[in-house]
Amino acid sequence: MLLHPGSTEFPPPPALYPQEGPLVLEVGFGDGRFTSQIAQQHPEWNILGVERSAGSVSRALRRFRREGLRNVRVYHGEATFALRNLVAPGRLYRVYVNFPDPWPKAKHEEHRLLQRAFFRRLSTRLQDSGALWLTTDHLEYWQFAQNEAQASGLFAVETPPPPESHLRTKYALKWKTQGRSFYHAVFSKIGQDPTPWPPLERYPMPHALMQGTLPQIAVFEKAVVRFEGGTAVLTEVARTLEGGYYFLTHVSEEDLVQDLLLEARPSSHGFYVGLSRFGAPLSTLGVKAAVEWLVGWLEAQGLQTLQRSY
Numbered sequence: 001m002l003l004h005p006g007s008t009e010f011p012p013p014p015a016l017y018p019q020e021g022p023l024v025l026e027v028g029f030g031d032g033r034f035t036s037q038i039a040q041q042h043p044e045w046n047i048l049g050v051e052r053s054a055g056s057v058s059r060a061l062r063r064f065r066r067e068g069l070r071n072v073r074v075y076h077g078e079a080t081f082a083l084r085n086l087v088a089p090g091r092l093y094r095v096y097v098n099f100p101d102p103w104p105k106a107k108h109e110e111h112r113l114l115q116r117a118f119f120r121r122l123s124t125r126l127q128d129s130g131a132l133w134l135t136t137d138h139l140e141y142w143q144f145a146q147n148e149a150q151a152s153g154l155f156a157v158e159t160p161p162p163p164e165s166h167l168r169t170k171y172a173l174k175w176k177t178q179g180r181s182f183y184h185a186v187f188s189k190i191g192q193d194p195t196p197w198p199p200l201e202r203y204p205m206p207h208a209l210m211q212g213t214l215p216q217i218a219v220f221e222k223a224v225v226r227f228e229g230g231t232a233v234l235t236e237v238a239r240t241l242e243g244g245y246y247f248l249t250h251v252s253e254e255d256l257v258q259d260l261l262l263e264a265r266p267s268s269h270g271f272y273v274g275l276s277r278f279g280a281p282l283s284t285l286g287v288k289a290a291v292e293w294l295v296g297w298l299e300a301q302g303l304q305t306l307q308r309s310y
């Protein structure tokens, strides 16, 4: 099952995962061969695989379907979004991170996944004594992650040799042929961050009912809407066959980037202006801000608002 931001609920409904049993997260599964290996070895596990690359997600999904795996759920997007929104507090048994992007330049360190803030958040989702297992070829990132986990005060760190099964991923095999060394660390939860980490707030579909005549839009200048925690950019407009418009909008907020459509379409009472359901977007603060901006812009073009809901 492939999960989109808009198909997530919180707390995650029990039916999201196919069975009672340990919940295991794999971050950055790449071509999915490790996911498939653990899913077959542990049919009693519920495995949530998270991957931000669309190409990898589609290749891995083909593999999971071909192999008939029933205990894997896939989220296409950011690991922290999935952790925050698809995992109930205290529910995770284990996390696997194999060969994470190392971001080797000092000025890019902030992009690394395994840093203090992440460990603090992870502690809210792991069960007592749950653990994250890291395998990498990058000595400096391996040491960095250990320092960050220790600085959080919430994890005990051990560094046994990497299990053989972790050295058969696509990247492990690639680095093996180059003669690289491999490093492993197990981060076991020993405490929990007292700050709750609630899921991203969702909003009812923001919309307005407007009346008047829609403008003929020959040229649309890109609009940037800033809101607390992100930006929404309305980039393009397209006329619909029924005489309305779609506005292609890029909304970027914490751990979530969505390309979605806002619409202004004729309805029995005037024009419905709001978020289109196309692509099953998640209705967030950023979406609300974008709809609010669009209604204001249409008002400036001469339409009147009869009713608004946002």
Ligand SMILES: C[S@@+](CC[C@H](N)C(=O)[O-])C[C@H]1O[C@@H](n2cnc3c(N)ncnc32)[C@H](O)[C@@H]1O
Pocket (backbone or CB within 6 Å): 027, 028, 029, 030, 031, 050, 051, 052, 053, 056, 077, 078, 079, 080, 097, 098, 099, 100, 101, 113, 169, 170, 171, 172
């Ligand atoms: C170097 S590859 C390793 C892939 C696989 N684990 C392997 O060992 O073959 C790192 C993968 O992690 C994914 N990734 C990196 N950061 C991520 C994040 N924050 N959330 C989800 N996926 C991420 C990348 O898209 C990439 O596919």
